[in-house]
Structures are given as structure tokens and as C-alpha cells.
Amino acid sequence: MEQLSGGEALIRALHDEGVDIIFGYPGGAVLHIYDAIFHQDKVEHILVRHEQAATHAADGYARSTGKAGVVLVTSGPGATNALTGIATAYMDSIPMVVISGQVESRLIGSDGFQETDMVGVSRPIVKHSFMVQRAADIPLIVKKAFHIATTGRPGPVVIDVPKDITDPKIKFPYEYPAEIKLRSYAVPGKGHSGQIKKAVDALLSAKRPMIYAGGGVIQGNAAEILTRLTRKLGFPITNTLMGLGAYPASDQQFLGMLGMHGTYEANMAMHYCDVLLGIGVRFDDRVTNSDISKFCPDATILHVDIDPASISKTVAADVPIVGDVVPVLEEMLDQVSKSRSKVDKESLEVWWKQIAQWREKDSLAVTPSEDGTIKPQQVVQAVFEITKGDAFVSSDVGQHQMFAAQYYGFDKPRRWLNSGGLGTMGFGFPAAMGAQFAHPDAVCVCITGEGSIQMNQQELATCMQYQLPIKIVCLNNQALGMVKQWQDMQYGGRHSHSTYAESLPDFTKLVEAYGHVGFKIEKFADLHDKLEQAFALKDKLVFVDVMVDPDEHVYPMAIKGGAMKDMVLSKSERT
Amino acid sequence: MRHIISVLMENEPGALSRVVGLFSQRNYNIDSLTVAPTEDHSLSRLTLTTSGDDARIEQITKHLNKIVDVVKLVDLTEGAHIERELMLIKVKAIGAQRAEVKRTADIFRGQIVDLTSNVFTIQLTGTGDKLDAFITALGDNVVLEVARTGVSGISRGEKVLAL
Numbered sequence: 001m002e003q004l005s006g007g008e009a010l011i012r013a014l015h016d017e018g019v020d021i022i023f024g025y026p027g028g029a030v031l032h033i034y035d036a037i038f039h040q041d042k043v044e045h046i047l048v049r050h051e052q053a054a055t056h057a058a059d060g061y062a063r064s065t066g067k068a069g070v071v072l073v074t075s076g077p078g079a080t081n082a083l084t085g086i087a088t089a090y091m092d093s094i095p096m097v098v099i100s101g102q103v104e105s106r107l108i109g110s111d112g113f114q115e116t117d118m119v120g121v122s123r124p125i126v127k128h129s130f131m132v133q134r135a136a137d138i139p140l141i142v143k144k145a146f147h148i149a150t151t152g153r154p155g156p157v158v159i160d161v162p163k164d165i166t167d168p169k170i171k172f173p174y175e176y177p178a179e180i181k182l183r184s185y186a187v188p189g190k191g192h193s194g195q196i197k198k199a200v201d202a203l204l205s206a207k208r209p210m211i212y213a214g215g216g217v218i219q220g221n222a223a224e225i226l227t228r229l230t231r232k233l234g235f236p237i238t239n240t241l242m243g244l245g246a247y248p249a250s251d252q253q254f255l256g257m258l259g260m261h262g263t264y265e266a267n268m269a270m271h272y273c274d275v276l277l278g279i280g281v282r283f284d285d286r287v288t289n290s291d292i293s294k295f296c297p298d299a300t301i302l303h304v305d306i307d308p309a310s311i312s313k314t315v316a317a318d319v320p321i322v323g324d325v326v327p328v329l330e331e332m333l334d335q336v337s338k339s340r341s342k343v344d345k346e347s348l349e350v351w352w353k354q355i356a357q358w359r360e361k362d363s364l365a366v367t368p369s370e371d372g373t374i375k376p377q378q379v380v381q382a383v384f385e386i387t388k389g390d391a392f393v394s395s396d397v398g399q400h401q402m403f404a405a406q407y408y409g410f411d412k413p414r415r416w417l418n419s420g421g422l423g424t425m426g427f428g429f430p431a432a433m434g435a436q437f438a439h440p441d442a443v444c445v446c447i448t449g450e451g452s453i454q455m456n457q458q459e460l461a462t463c464m465q466y467q468l469p470i471k472i473v474c475l476n477n478q479a480l481g482m483v484k485q486w487q488d489m490q491y492g493g494r495h496s497h498s499t500y501a502e503s504l505p506d507f508t509k510l511v512e513a514y515g516h517v518g519f520k521i522e523k524f525a526d527l528h529d530k531l532e533q534a535f536a537l538k539d540k541l542v543f544v545d546v547m548v549d550p551d552e553h554v555y556p557m558a559i560k561g562g563a564m565k566d567m568v569l570s571k572s573e574r575t
Numbered sequence: 576m577r578h579i580i581s582v583l584m585e586n587e588p589g590a591l592s593r594v595v596g597l598f599s600q601r602n603y604n605i606d607s608l609t610v611a612p613t614e615d616h617s618l619s620r621l622t623l624t625t626s627g628d629d630a631r632i633e634q635i636t637k638h639l640n641k642i643v644d645v646v647k648l649v650d651l652t653e654g655a656h657i658e659r660e661l662m663l664i665k666v667k668a669i670g671a672q673r674a675e676v677k678r679t680a681d682i683f684r685g686q687i688v689d690l691t692s693n694v695f696t697i698q699l700t701g702t703g704d705k706l707d708a709f710i711t712a713l714g715d716n717v718v719l720e721v722a723r724t725g726v727s728g729i730s731r732g733e734k735v736l737a738l
Contacts, residue, residue, distance in 0.1 A: 119589055124600045128643040131588065148643060183738065184585055184646040309637035312630065 001173035006135035007036035007166035009174050010099065013142035015042040016176040019070050021061065021437055022046070023054040027074025028114060029101025032166035046437065046466065049458040051078050053430035055085020056456070059094050060434025063417045064392055066221060068095040068149045069434060075101040076114030079160075080121065084424060086156045087125040091421025092242060093219055095154035097145050098122075102131070102162040118160045127155030135165050136172045143180045152187040153307040154219055188306050191323030191331065199302040199319045200335045202275050207347035208298075208354075209235045210273035212258065212287075215242030215420065216280015216305060220325035223247070223413040226279065229333045233343055236355055238266040240281055241405055242420040249409030250389075255355065256364070259287040260558045261402040264363035264567060264575075265355055267556070270296060271565035272354075278303045280325050283315040284421075287564075294563035304328050363556050363569060364406055369549060372523045376400065376475045376548040380407035382528050383445060383473055386535050391443040392435040394418065396428035396452030399481035402554040404447040426455030429472065433459060436468045443471065443535065450476040450504055450545075460514040463541045471535060472511075472543045477550040478504060485553045489568070511543040520545045577606070578632050579651040579658055579728045581736055582621040582639060586612055590644035594621060597642065603627070603635050607660075607703075607725030615738070618646065622727050624703075647736060655731040661698065662706045663688070665720040666713055668695040676717065683709045694719065702726075 004012060010033055014022065021044045026034045037045050048054045051073045058069025069089075073082045079100040089096045103112040119129045128148045130141045141159060149157040203209060211233075217226050223246050230237050230253055237247050238258040247254055256263035258270055270276070276299040281287070283303075288295045295315060303310075303317035304325060311320040321328055366377045380403050383391075393408055394417040395401040401418055410416045417435060419427040432446040446453075453474055463470060475481075478501035487495050508518025517540050521530045527546070534542040559566040559574065567575045584590045591610060598605050603625060610621040625635060632650065639645055651658070668676045668690070680687060680697050683705065689696035699709055703726055710718060730736070 120592070123589075123593060123596050129589070182643070185643050307641070309634065309641055313634060316630070 001175060003171040004174040005032070005036070005166065005168045005171050006132075006138055006161070007032040007168060008039075009135065009138045009172070010142065010161065010166065011036045011040060011043055012174060013139050013176055014070060017142060017146050018067070019043055022070040022072050023048055023057045023061075023434070024072030025051050025054055025074065025078060027078045027101060029075035029103060029163045030072060030166075032163065032168055033072065033099075033101070033161070035168065036166070045072070046462070048430065048462050050456065051081035052084050052426065053433075053456050053459045053462070055082045055096070055098065056088065056424075056427050056430035057434035057437070058096055059085060059089050059427075060394060060417050060431030061438045062089070062094050062096055062434070063431070064414050064435040065438045066414065068097050068146055071096065071098040073098070073100050074114065075103055075118070076116045079116050079118040083122060083125065086122055086158070088419050088422045088424045088427060089156040090125045090127070092215060092419065093154050094156070095150040096156040097149050097159065098156060099159045099161060102160045104164040105162040106164070108162065118158060122158050125156070126158050129158040129160065131160045132162065132165050135170060138165075139174060139176045140180075143177045144182065147180050147182070148185060153310075188308075188323050190327035191304065191321040193331065195319060195321045196328065196331050197335060199277070199321060200332060200339060201341075202300050202302060202319060203233065203277060204336070204339060204341045204343055206275035207344060208272060208274045208351045209233070209277070209348070210269050210275070210299075211235050211237040211277045211279065212240070212270065212281055213237060213243050213246045213279045214240035214281030216325055217243055217246035218280075218413045220280060220306065221413075222280070222325040222329055225326055225329040225333065229329050229336070232333060232336060234348060236269050236352070238262070238270065240284070240287060240420070241418065243280065244405060244416045245410035245413040248411040250411055257405055258564070260289070261406065261554050261556065264361045264556055264569065265358040267558075267564045267567060268358045269355055271563055273299050275300045276302065279329070280305060282310045282313065285314070288315065289558045289564055289566070290561050291563070296564070361569070368524065372525060373549045374521065374524045374527055374546060376403050376477065376552055377407050378524065378527060379473060379475055379546050379548060380404050380447065382531050383447065384408045386528075386532055387443050387445065391415070391445045392417065392432070392439060394428040394431040394435065394444070394446045396448045396455075397423045397425045398449050398452060399477070399485065399552070399554050400447055400449040400452070400475040403475065408447075425452040429453060429456050429470075430459050432470045433462065433468055436470055437466075445471045445473060447473050447475065449481060450474055450478065450507070451480045457510070460511055460516060460541070464515045467539070468541060469537070469539050470541050472541070473531070474507060474543065474545050475548050476504075476507075476545050477548050477552070479550055482554070488553065507543055507545040511541070516541040516543060518543045518545065520547070522547045576628070577624060577626045577652070579622060579624050579656065579726055580636065580639070580648060581651055581728060582623070582648040583613070583618050583646045583736060583738070584621060584642075585644040585646065586617055586619045587644060590619065591621070593642050593644055594639065597638055598625075601634075601638060603631070609725040609727050618738075622725070624726050646738065649730065649736045651728045651730060654734065656728050657731060658702055658726050658728040659700055660703050660706055660726045661700050661724045662709075663696060663698055663722045664710070664718065665694055665696050666717045667693065667719060669693050672717070676713065679709070679712050683712070685709065
């Protein structure tokens, strides 16, 4: 058997696990591991400029491929810098393995240089974590980590590795386990047939049915079977922010995104439905609004999820189904096809007529400005047209994120990369890097704001080093737009620390300093042409700084404490 | 309602902190906690008491089950069960008090396990309620120190919590 050191074993185990790329940043505690990386060419290491960006890049890689993203950071500040990205992945159930260096075993607990209790500080934001005690345990721990990170409800797993464990002088016989069985960890498989039958019965007797599909459909690779089931039933469907792309946005049955900034028709259909089929969703407060008692008052709730703890956590499910989403939906489709009872077509027709009326409201209509000021929504519409709706689109957090979600119609899963759960500003740019590494020939766009981009703009250097042709489209409203919107709506327009127009950098010069190309667009008349020019520079990173209407708000917007039907539709209209 | 939940978990470093962390992270309360290895040294048994309505207890057991180190668990209060807690209590015992404290301990089937001319140390086993009642019976001005183990429990009959 081959003799390897702990550091060599770690990298070899990653390769044996099928990992070809990792994102990281070196430091004292991981130098043995970095030396092992130097001596091989199977696992490519990407040097980022901040550990937070390493985790977001791995996250973007994971979201866009379905494979686990892998991160390598040093102890202490390296590890703590990674925490935001780990929490981001945890909230959105993204498979990720984070290897953090640790001080030597003999120094643990002594407040050694660059020591942090990584297993301790990451505990509430990981699916599981390991502290390696013996080098010989490395192959098994790596195998376990990937198994746990990628199966069931996915999530981040931390492997904390004391420096002495990776000592190149201490070798052990290396063998990567072919299989792993954990007595304390079971992955739900197919759903309970009796429960599925109950759900099918409810669906087939529904008069006003609604399908509410979320990130679990994307993580579970179930977009195709969801589409088949939805078309077979002929029911209206909405996607959550995390679920965009789970059902084709261009399809007639799609009512748009729901929730706090969802479409009028999606939120109205949710409120008035009589049977709600939730799939891979968690009834998040950005969907249900703050008062749960007002949520879908007439609906029988069917809830499919792989995580039993997600079911009846906030909204009690009438028919809970725990299982892997693909076999559950397959069995559902099969039972629907074989059932003697059929969809109530007459009632469904009435329901669709009602929905058509709601659609007439055209809640996402954009009124062009008279003076040529660019509306942020118009920018997303233009990006959609130019990329033919087929790009990988990441976003940061705030108004631009909602505009991207509302106006970029995703027809495919894994194209929309955003921090839905944690809401992490600074996520978008490194996430786009991860997607671009995974899909070198695809168009990767980061729709961001001038606030968010400054939270990880150091990655402009990484993009130069690896020649990543990302297109950054910055909706520059010279303010923390979503904060400002809330201050407009709830704090009498007092813009406490949400504006900084006088101190914004010249982004075109900034990116030029890094060797990239910068465009600035100020008038609507130039928007389309200049964006096209930017996207035509296929081999370059282009930063497009688009000056947009600083007073624009995101609508519709849920009214706090109300039901889903209660929305602000514009600066002058409420439901 | 009060629940006694027994958890079999991997006897690994960090396992206990994951369980305890879950409770603080999700704002669940722990009234008592006891943990020790079982006859199978790869497993620890942790027993905790908590309270909440059915929905809350359901969430607690689901989240406990999600912890990778947790192998199996049971809510003992769902069925017939035996619960015990051990208390070591140091009480003042001077002059006439000595006979009185001894009588009270006998009534509660406590044992005096250590004594000095001024102090008795009494060992008492039973349900939490019984231990509370003993402390009340002794009276506040007698009690010097209390060490309680927290509740441990096991199902009645043939039902077992094992692999």
C-alpha cells in the first residue's frame, strides 16, 4: 500500500472523491497541505484574495453544478473569515466541504498563535464537523464529510486539521474507502406511498390548487419531474427565490416568484388556494409574511421535504411527505396517471380565469422615465435579452437581487445563484467566479449593487490571475437601496447611514487598475448598445457601472403583519 | 408539558456540545441533563428534561435526530417509564436537630453517607418531585449544599433503547 503523509492523503482523498478544484488561501497551519498541493496536478487550487470569497466561490461552483464545493483555509482568521460563507451555504442547504487548518495538537487550547476553536465557532452553521485526531483517519473522514455534505438535505461540513497531522515526515498506508455506512445517519429515500396517495387525492379534488416549489427541487435535481407533474395536472405554480428555475419561467402555468417581493398573481393565488402542494420549501418568513395565522387560510397543506424537521416547523402540514423529491414526485405522477378520479377541470378553469384577472394587474410593469434615467428593472430586462435568458446569474443582496429575481426569467435550474437564506452581501461576485470555473464557456453574470460589490471587490485580482471573463452589472443607485426603501416606507424617509454618493469610487477606473474593462452607462438610450458591447468582450471581465434611478422601490412588497394577499403595489397603490 | 428525552449518541468529542448547542441555538430550554457512556463504550446515553407543547417537542426530537452523532432517541414520557434522580445534600445537624434530620431522612429513605459533629451529608434517590419534597421538609435554614444529578430514566417493560 502507498505510504502518504497526512497532507498528501488529504489532497489524494479529495481527488479520489472526484474533486478537481478547490478554493483557498494559504497560511501557517496549512503549509504542509499546500506543499502537498504543489507536488501534484490532479486537484487545481484557486487562490482567492479573502477566505470569505473562497467559500462563496465554492458555493457558486456547488450551486451551478450540484457537486460539493471545496474550501481550504488556514487556522484562526482564515477559519473565521470563512464563517460567513459557511453560514450562507448552511442556510441555503448547499453541499460544501471546508478544510481548515488548526494549530498543532499539543497547542490546542493554549491560545496559540492563530488559534480558533473552529469546530466550536462553526457548530451552529454546519451540518457536521470533524476534528482530525490521527493522520490515518483522514481518508475515512474525507469520505464521511462528502457523504454527509452531499446527501439528504445538503449542507456544509468542516474538517479541522491540526498542523502536526499533516507533517510530511509521518507517513501511513493510504487507502480510500469505497463505501461508507454511518449508523447514526440515514438518508430518506422514497416517500410513504400512503401519504402520497392522500396528497394525490387532495390534489385531484382541489378546486383552487397551487404548487409552491423551492430550492429543494433544485438541490434534489427534480426540475424535470416537477415540470412533468405540473403540466400533467395543469395547475398554477410559483417558485421561491431559492427555487427560481425549478419550473420554466416562460411557461404559461408559471405565476412568477412569490413572497415578500413576489408577483401579485402568485401571492393572491397562494392566499386563495384550497390545496397547496409545497415541494422542497420551508415556509420561510419571507414567503408566509409575519403573521402565520393569516397564511393560506383555506388551504389543505401538502408538504414534501427530505428534512423531517422542515415539515410543520412554521406551518402545520396536513399531509407531510418525507422523502427524496425525485422518487416522491415520480410516484405522485404515477398515481395521478393511474387514479380513477381526474383533475376537476371545470373548477380549474374558473380558477385560471381568476388568475388571469390577477395577471392583468401586471404587477411587474415598468414605466420608463421621461428624462432618460435608467430604471434598474430595465437593466435586468436588457441583460436577459442580450444573454437570451441562458446565463448563469449570481446576485448580491438588496434591491438589485429582487429585480434580478423578478425580471430575469430562469427556464433552467442551477442558473440563479443567490444567497436567499442568510442574505449575504458580497456573495454574488465570488459565486460567479465559482460558476465560471465550473462552466468556462458559459456566460456568467453578476448582477450587483455598488454597496454589495464593495464587500468582495478584492476578487477582481483573482479574476485577473485566472482570466475569468465574468460580466459584472452594477445597478448603481448610489445608496444601500433596500435599506433606503425601508427607511422611505417605515422611517419617514430618514436615510440613516444608507447613502454615500460623494464617496463612491469610479468603478471603471478601479477595475482598469486591476487590468479589466470598465463601462459606465448613464442614459437609457445607451443601455442596450453598451451592454451588448460589454457582453461581446467574451474573453474579458467587464464591469458595467449602470447609473439607475436612485428613488426606485421594489414592488410588489408584502405589508408587514398582513396575509400574502396584502401587498404594496407601487408608491401610490396597495391591495 | 415536561418531557424526558433519552438520546443514544456516538461517544465522540463534540457530540455533547452539538446536543446542548441545539437547545440554545433554537431557543429550547433544558431543565436537567445527564450523560455517561453505556455498556457499549462507543455510545453515550444522554437524558434531558425539557418542556413545551407538542409541536415544540416534535421539533426538538426532529432536530435532535438530525444531529449526525445522534443514533437513536426516545421520549420516555410518551409511555410508562421509570425516572430517578440522585441527590447529595449537606445539612446542618447540631444538637436536637440531629435526630430530627435523621428521622426526616428515614421517612424519605435517604441515607446518611457522611457526618461531622455539625453536618450530615445525605444521599437520596427518587423522582425530582420527591427530592424537592425532601428539601422542603428539611427547611431552608438547614440546607447547606445540594448536588443533584439530573433526571435519568428508562422505559417500563420490555421496550429498550438500544441499537
